[in-house]
Structures are given as C-alpha cells and as structure tokens.
Amino acid sequence: MLLEIVWWISVIFIFEAMIGYPITLLLLNKIMKAEDNFKIRGYEPTVTVMVVAHNEEKVIQEKLQNLINIDYPKEKLSILIASDCSTDRTDGITEDFIREHRDIDITLYKSVNHWGKTNAQNEAQRLVTSEILIMTDANAMLEKNAVRELVSSFSSKDIVYVSGQLKYTNTINNKTAGSEGTYWKIDLKCRDIESKIQTITAGNGALYAVRNEEYVEIKPKECHDSMFPVIYALDGKRAIYNKDAIAYEKAGEIDRDEFKRKVRMNRIILHGILPDIRVLNVIKYRWFTFFYLGHRTCRYLLWLMHLLVLLNSVFLFQKSIFWKFTLILQLLFYVIAIIGWLTNSKNKAIRITTYYCMAILAQWNGMFNVLTGAAKATWEKAESTR
Numbered sequence: 259m260l261l262e263i264v265w266w267i268s269v270i271f272i273f274e275a276m277i278g279y280p281i282t283l284l285l286l287n288k289i290m291k292a293e294d295n296f297k298i299r300g301y302e303p304t305v306t307v308m309v310v311a312h313n314e315e316k317v318i319q320e321k322l323q324n325l326i327n328i329d330y331p332k333e334k335l336s337i338l339i340a341s342d343c344s345t346d347r348t349d350g351i352t353e354d355f356i357r358e359h360r361d362i363d364i365t366l367y368k369s370v371n372h373w374g375k376t377n378a379q380n381e382a383q384r385l386v387t388s389e390i391l392i393m394t395d396a397n398a399m400l401e402k403n404a405v406r407e408l409v410s411s412f413s414s415k416d417i418v419y420v421s422g423q424l425k426y427t428n429t430i431n432n433k434t435a436g437s438e439g440t441y442w443k444i445d446l447k448c449r450d451i452e453s454k455i456q457t458i459t460a461g462n463g464a465l466y467a468v469r470n471e472e473y474v475e476i477k478p479k480e481c482h483d484s485m486f487p488v489i490y491a492l493d494g495k496r497a498i499y500n501k502d503a504i505a506y507e508k509a510g511e512i513d514r515d516e517f518k519r520k521v522r523m524n525r526i527i528l529h530g531i532l533p534d535i536r537v538l539n540v541i542k543y544r545w546f547t548f549f550y551l552g553h554r555t556c557r558y559l560l561w562l563m564h565l566l567v568l569l570n571s572v573f574l575f576q577k578s579i580f581w582k583f584t585l586i587l588q589l590l591f592y593v594i595a596i597i598g599w600l601t602n603s604k605n606k607a608i609r610i611t612t613y614y615c616m617a618i619l620a621q622w623n624g625m626f627n628v629l630t631g632a633a634k635a636t637w638e639k640a641e642s643t644r
Contacts, residue, residue: 265570265584268563275556275563280444282552283451292454297410297500303389304334305405306470310378312342312636314396315351316644321396322355326362329402336363340382342636343372374635375463377478383470391470393482397644398424398464398505407503408467418472418495419486421449421458422465422503440610442509446501448553453499456545457491459553460484465505478635480526484554488533491546508644513599517616517623524624525633531558561621591615 270278307325311318318339325337339352352366367382383391390409394400404422411420423446452458461483468486472495476485487497509516532538532555540547568588574581591611597603598612627633 261570261573264566265574268566268570271556271559271563272567274552275560279552279556280448283448286455287451290455292451294454296413297407298413299410301409301412302331302334303409303412304336304387305330305390305392305409305467306336306338306386306388307392307394307405308338308340308379308382308386309394309396310340310342310375310382311344311348311352311396312375312378313344313346313348314644315344315347317397318348318351319355320399322352322364324399326359326364327402328400328405330405332362334388335405336365336386336388338365338367338382338385340367340369340378342369342375342378372636373478376476376481377635379482380475380478383473383475386470386473388470390467391473392465392467393463394505395464395507398507400465401504401506404465404503404505407500408465411498411500411503412467412469416494416496417498418469418490419461419497420467420503421461421487421497421499422467422505423499423501424462424464425504425506426509427506428508441613446499449499450501452545452549452553456549457496458487458499459491459546459550461487461497464507465503479633480529481523484526484530485533488537488550491543491550492534492536513612513616516613517620520617520620521623521627524621525627525635527558527561527621527624528628531555558621560618561625564618 307328309318309321309325314321322337322339328335341349341352349366349368352364356364356366365385367385369378369381371377371381379393390412392405392408408420408422411417424442426442449458449460463481463483466482466486468482472490474486474489476482476489490497537543537547537550568585571581571585571588575585592615594608595612595615598605598608599616603609603612624633
C-alpha cells in the first residue's frame with residue numbers, strides 16, 4: 259500500500275509540474291479576468307543597462323551597437339559592461355568602442371574576482387547611481403523600445419522587478435532550439451498570468467530591470483533569475499512580467515550545449531525546491547505560495563519523482579497487469595528518448611521526449627554537482643547561441 263501511495267503522489271507531482279499547473283493558471287485567468295498591469299507612459303527615470311560578459315568577443319561589438327541604438331534619452335541612459343575576468347578580446351573591443359563613442363556614457367568594469375555572473379553583477383552594481391538598473395545578456399539583442407517598456411512597468415512603489423520577454427530566433431529550423439522554444443512559450447504564458455494576478459516566481463536573465471535601491475547582493479552560486487522574485491515576494495513586493503519588453507537570442511542548437519546550460523541552471527536545485535520556509539505561508543503570501551509550489555517546487559522535484567515512479571513500478575511489477583503496464587510504458591518512454599538522442603530524429607514527438615528526458619538528466623547532474631561540491635558559480639557559454 260505504501261509503495262502505491264508513493265507512486266501516485268509522484269505521478270501527481272509530475273503531472274502538476276508539466277500539465278496541471280499551466281491548465282490551472284489558464285482557468286484562473288478566465289475566472290479572475292486579470293488585466294495587464296498599468297503602465298506609466300512617458301516615465302523616464304535614469305537608467306543603467308548592465309551587461310555581464312565573460313569572453314564574449316564574438317558578440318560584444320554587436321551588443322554595444324544594439325544598446326546605443328536604444329530609444330531612450332541619452333542623458334538618462336548609461337551602459338555598464340561588467341567583464342568577468344575575460345581572457346579574450348572582450349575588454350579590448352569594449353575599450354575601442356568607448357573611444358569611438360565618447361558622447362555616450364559607456365563604462366567598462368573589470369571584476370576583481372572570477373566568481374561568475376552573479377558576483378560580477380554584485381561588484382559592478384556598487385558603481386550604479388541611476389534609479390533603474392537593467393540587466394541583459396551579451397548575446398541578447400533588444401528591441402529599440404525595450405528600455406521604455408521595462409521602466410513603464412514600474413507603475414507603483416510595490417513593483418520593484420520587471421522581467422522582459424525573451425524570443426528565440428532559431429526555433430523553426432533547428433530541432434534542439436525548437437524543443438526549447440515549445441517549453442519556453444508555455445513558461446512565458448504562465449509568467450504572464452502570474453504577473454497579472456500577483457507576482458512571478460522567476461525572471462529571465464536575458465532582460466530584466468530592478469529598482470536600484472532594491473538591489474540585493476546574493477551569493478555567487480545563486481542567480482537573480484530565480485532568487486530576486488522570491489526575495490521581493492517575501493518582502494511584500496512584486497516582480498512582474500512585461501511581454502512588450504523584448505530581447506532576441508538564439509537557443510542552443512545542439513543537445514550538448516542545451517544540456518550544459520540546464521546543468522548550470524540546476525546548480526542550486528536543492529535550494530530552489532523550497533528557498534525559504536515562509537513560502538508555505540499561504541495566508542500571508544496568498545497566490546505566490548500556490549505559484550511557487552506549482553511552478554517551481556514541482557519542477558525542481560521532477561528528478562526525484564521520476565525515480566520514485568520507476569522504482570515503485572519495478573517493485574509493484576508482479577502485483578497486477580496495471581503495474582506491468584506502467585513499467586513497460588516508462589521503459590518505452592526512456593528508450594524513445596535514447597533513440598532520439600542517438601539518431602537526432604526529426605520527429606517532433608520523439609524530439610520533445612528526448613528534450614524532456616535531457617532536462618531530467620540535467621537535474622540529476624545538477625544534484626550530483628551539489629552533493630559532491632562540484633557546483634560552481636562560473637559558467638561556460640553555449641557557443642551555438644552566439
């Protein structure tokens with residue numbers, strides 16, 4: 259009986275993470291008829307756009323050109339390149355660009371320590387004096403109105419964080435990117451509804467903004483994408499999503515790159531399951547508790563839930579035809595994923611199955627790194643996204 263209970267609980271967790279939660283949000287959206295957050299048009303606070311770069315010589319010139327073409331008053335816009343101990347031509351290209359554009363406020367900050375993206379952000383932020391701090395990746399190109407859109411969303415004092423929308427540019431012609439694109443569209447829809455109702459549970463490193471006075475230094479192994487919305491929600495503030503603030507970049511085009519990216523994302527997987535016990539206080543935090551448990555906790559537990567489902571199916575195999583069927587079905591699912599990986603199949607169903615199993619395997623890798631102390635704050639960029 260205990261094995262059966264554990265099996266069903268695990269299945270419910272998996273269903274909730276991948277299907278139940280998005281469906282529930284769609285229903286909530288229809289019932290509550292939540293509207294987009296009001297925007298302040300014409301609001302023009304001082305802004306610093308920060309780009310953390312580690313060995314980004316392939317894209318830093320294009321990124322700088324993209325930023326100086328942003329539609330925002332030049333006297334209120336500063337650009338800050340935080341070089342995380344780059345060893346290629348990133349610093350030299352940036353310095354040349356600064357000399358060629360002396361009429362624009364561009365600063366190159368070189369990190370004292372090579373401790374990864376978050377540490378570089380912490381170090382560089384100490385130089386920022388503007389009202390709004392915008393973070394964006396070196397390989398993410400912004401639409402001209404992206405900055406205006408982000409700042410327009412700071413329509414009330416309780417809104418302290420605004421995440422933009424990342425659009426992948428290569429999802430049609432590439433199978434790996436296409437699988438990531440499918441997942442990402444669903445995730446963005448969830449964030450849009452969370453934002454309308456109360457607050458989002460995670461941001462997007464490609465493009466987001468924060469009130470500079472609300473910036474919080476976090477540990478180098480942690481990342482703003484996952485930690486800032488939680489920190490602010492527990493402080494009674496809001497982190498919202500603006501789908502009209504758009505950045506474009508390439509998704510990983512080969513499975514190896516995408517796998518490495520997901521392993522890096524799971525370097526704090528244990529902490530992400532329940533980052534703070536206060537998250538469980540549904541009376542105080544209302545919808546945020548439901549959002550976090552459904553959107554984050556369930557997903558961070560997929561590695562464990564899939565293991566429990568498989569092991570319990572093995573132990574229950576002899577009990578009935580039902581349990582035989584569940585085990586065979588799981589084994590078939592994993593075999594399809596392996597075939598998709600080995601053959602690089604173009605079949606959409608096989609590709610999605612392979613992508614999903616790759617994401618679960620990345621969670622296991624992340625768990626292994628956490629338990630063995632191999633998880634690190636520094637990162638290796640996915641070359642196929644440049």
